[in-house]
Amino acid sequence: MTAGAAVLAESPPRVLRLPAAEGIRVDRERRTVHVDGTEIDLTYLEFELLAHFVEQPHRVHTRVQLVSGVWGYGEHVGDGRTVDVHVARLRRKLGARYRARIVTVRRVGYKYTP
Known part of the structure; x- marks a missing residue:
């Protein structure tokens, strides 16, 4: 296997699909997110944060991580509020049906539960 092939093998999937009932689709290549078939507008960091969570469901991520x-x-930069603010904005954009999927783990950080 060539070095290029190894990089491709380790690349995250282009489209991250959650279970069909979930209704969230993250496309890394196009950098788009669809919620129930409707594209939502995310900032660069909101997109990266959601993709990071979706790639590792149920894993607790500290603010430092x-x-x-x-x-x-x-x-770690700042007091952790930066992460909290971005998570709050992301939850708002996901809407009432999906915002609870990003769970706050008190005094630790966050996890994504599909």
Whole structure:
């Protein structure tokens, strides 16, 4: 296997589909998110945050891990409110039907439950 093939094998899937009843579709290649068939407008970080959660359902992510994994900073920046604000905006955009899928784990961070 060539080095290029190894990179392709490790790339995240182009379209992340949740169970059919879920109604959320994340397309990494087109950088789009559809909720119940309707495209929603997300900022760069909101998209990355949702894709990060969807790729690892049920896993608890600390705010530090999210800042590192999504924002790309090696160390925690600020007081964690940045993550909280982005999660709140993302929940609002997902709508009443899906906002509860991003669960707050008190004093730790967040997890996604499809």
